[in-house]
Amino acid sequence: MVEILPLGRFQLHQQRFEFKRLVPAFLSTYYKTLFAVLWIAAFVSVFLWQRNAVGVRFSFFRGAGSGRPMPRLRPFAFNLTDFGGVGDGVTLNTEAFERAVSAISKLGKRGGGQLNVPPGKWLTAPFNLTSHMTLFLAENAEILGIEDEKYWPLMPPLPSYGYGREHMGPRYGSLIHGQKLKDVVITGHNGTINGQGQSWWKKYRQKLLNNTRGPLLQIMWSSNIVITNITFRDSPFWTIHPYDCKNITIRNVTILAPIFEAPNTDGIDPGKYT
Template sequence: MKIKNIIILLFFITGLNTALANDGWLNILNEGGNNKGIKCTEAIQGAIEKASKNGGGTIFFPAGEYLTGALKLKSNITIHLDSGALLKFSENFDDYLPYVEMRYEGIVMQSFSPLFYAKDVENITIKGRGVIDGQGKAWWNEVYRIETAKGPIPETKYQKMWTEQNKGIVYEPYYKRTIDKHFFRPSFFQAYNCKNILIEGVTFKNSPFWTINPEFCDNVTVTGITINNPHSPNTDGINPSSCTNVHISNCHISVGDDCITIKSGRDADGRKYGKATENVTITNCTMLSGHGGVVIGSEMSGGIKKITISNCVFDGTDRGIRIKAARGRGGVVEDIRVDNIVMKNIKEEAIILDLFYDKDNAVEPVTERTPIFRNIHISNVTGGNVNKAGFVRGISEMPIQNISFSNINMDGKEGFTVITASDVEFHDVKVNATLGSSFKISDAKNLILDNVGSSTPIKGIPVIKIDNASNIMINNNFPFNTTDIFIEADGKETKNIFLKNNVFNNVTTTVKKGKDLDKKAIVE
């Protein structure tokens, strides 16, 4: 019986070892890798290939330090970094060759492989509690070297390769300065034409360029990650571009450019692919250093639609919510909802929708080059110590349309400005500005200002200033504090300004009329 039991036990142990060996987990230390910081790209890529041949699997990084060059992900592959694992990417540019098809700032081209690169695959995951360091300083320094040169400098082999492999590339004249550099840094993670992507838990830092950058992808989830790219150029956090069904949640981001940016291609190249970014949810995130908290554009030529942004905190970013484009971009940004946002210490605009980003070209006929912003609704926002509460500016051939601001409280230097827009509504919006009017409206029509005002009105300064605007309803306003001037209106085009259901007992001058205002423009 003892011999029989020993045989059974041996069979059990052998079967268990076989099961463990075939459970899809590959410990990188058993696959030729090392956790001593010695480069092991071949071992890591070999493990990915091995798992892929078996239908997929998890490449497991125990605690320790790893060094690698670019990695190409395959279908059904998970990169799992345990707590205490630090995966560093090489500072040698040769480790990101050969060039691959990728998208850089909205233009498809051949350039350096992204650090993590995936193309035409599905079911890819990066997860765990480890840290991934892009060691981007070498890339940043090369950009600084090229951009700050005071005269012509010899082209590197990488610039020559770019020129050889991108003949016939199409771009607008304003982008020539960027193209002329012939040096395009890789994204930290770029999945190109992939589906079912999950990035969870890990910390990314020191990205060479944009950090998480899915392009032409479907079903992307980014949750619980930290991104930290300090003092670095164009190191955006999460940039889905021409993607559908994107879910971003519970992230903490502090970067050298925009924290989260939604894009869909640049100019003619973006319109050629014609792939919108749509069905995107962003929630429960904190954004610290960065040019913008959540940004849409400016590369939005494929269109951006059906976006929700909620339950986020922006503290110390240059701007909060920013939607930007310019003539020549084309594309439609529509069906955007922003709700339940807290902003603090915003250096520029808390909210900005601007069609004059990047360049100021002459008026054009309405064509596919004309950008469109419409159906954008922002509610339940609190802002403290902001420079400007809000700025809305359309172009004359395409005013920004159907915008609403509801239940907003802002304390800052300047208020809201609306220029070249139609169908704009403010409901329950209080702006305590220290300089100028809380609301400035010009070259606009079809507006509602319902229960708006300021808790700190400035003597001699109107709360609402109107210039060459028409069809405006100002209603349900009751200034609680002593107010010198509530409305100032001027301009030959100003007409049909209706005041209804207001209580102006605390107002010295209800309407200050300018010299060019028609006598019938105000209806009380």
Template structure:
């Protein structure tokens, strides 16, 4: 045999081996796909597919795991319970429609509802102590939440309790209740759409979700959660508590490239409520939220108010909020306890914000003063930078008399707002390169603030009847690098008997008719360090 023929034979043999191996590989991969149609599901929604889907999952579990596949078509189903090593793949053109028959979501399972551990209706997608689970694809899942919403909205206290409420009462006799137990005592708790509990290595990717009965994506006590390129649509009106993505008491969460328009908050970080949350004491930590757009919703990204187990190490970046009621909102109240800290917010664009761009509120629920204890919440070490937008109010920061908000910074902020920053009961607040153009009132109003730094803050819409800075009962403030715009009537107004230790340096006040106005109740003189003109 010639050398040429030998090389040709080697080439043919090699090609046959590659083809055989490829065929075996494809065959092996195909065996890992479990098409629900092969287990009795109908893709014309003519038959409830709950049992067929369960059988497909069970078949995959017996083989150590696999992908449960939904080809194009419409499927009607009850709850889907995932096990370890299971991927749900919903192909383009496939739609999963979840039944609105409440009985389908029995028996009740271990769940968490607004930060309280309960036994209640099964979530639509549910997993408990599973790992390596996923929901993926370009298809649609629809929760048909209207019947759930209508039941809750139409319920009146004192009316005859339904069989579901009686079952809830029976299963939740000894639960630890929050300070305000009204929801729990009502005993009809709508299920979250996707709730994985005590699970790890989770992916939710690509799918479109709509009409959730309650919170939409709600992992609880989970670790290593990735939510990527998910679209969520819930009605803006008459769809109560239909938050978008609410990872609660989780660790290592990555939310990216999502598009959300819902009837409550778009993305919310939580860690349990009041006594129940403090007892579990599992923080929300190590979250990244990036490259997302938020439209309708009460808040773009919200932390709390259920934050009793602590929230820490959270970054929010490169997001657009267009039409939400608020942009970034961090909220709590006496009774919660817990700490929110180490938060970074950067590169945010806001448009058509109905209320505030930024909220830090420790009096979300009105309560009376009480001594500092485990019930006292705390906000500290929170930093905002590179934010631009058109909003109703720039920011609202409201601490507690017994626990001021602490170490908050604002850098490179540019906002057009009807009203500016309003800050009370806070320590160590800093502004650097901040422009706030208001229609009414001062750009910054501060009351009961200690250690205030204001560096290059201005407004290009100065008002004849309002100062740019209005400080009342402020202690230890340093104001520098100010360069008021032409037409500024008063740059700085000081008032309050507790106002003291106010220092100015390196300011250009040539365009301000009155650089500093000191009311009669301010006893100390303002210290000019150098460079003021």
């Protein structure tokens, strides 16, 4: 005898059957997803632990926050903002740098001072360093050299040449300059010193300059100099020019310039060493 189920009972049995068949598939997908999430979480945890173990800051967004704190390497430390600096890429900060260097120059007998350049773009004309000074560029800090050459002072030609490298007579000074100094450190969390050399290169090719272009960083007749963990880019001329210095260390620096159309942007040009 064949039992004929009413239509409603048949649909109910069919739904129960399909539900029982779908439950294992659903649980299988659920556990697979849960396993994948747990595996990813474990991997990220191990990765972050390894990064922290070597003291490297990890951030999902580059530039978020103020970056790593700047260590204190001298008995006295200042921020460029303490002297009126504005890191907007437009405000000229030459006087702020000069005031900061002047304050540090009075601290030589007390161990010197440290000038911290915070994150931002700090436009400036050339300025001089002083003895017993640390210039520290934070992560995402960038010192920008002003492009108008009228702000760049002229100085005598290199003694080793006896005349201008590109023109007779005086030459332009460097963006950051120092001479007859002792105990100077230029370092940071790989901040950047940018000479904005594009306008200089163009004027050089068009023969619009009457004097030899200047380096990005020039240290002369000095001793006990350390330059490390800094990026230098787009120098008007030579990038780093130590001249007649003793006990100078340059390491872990990045020097950037276009392969073409950036004439004479040598990386490191030491002069007069015995």
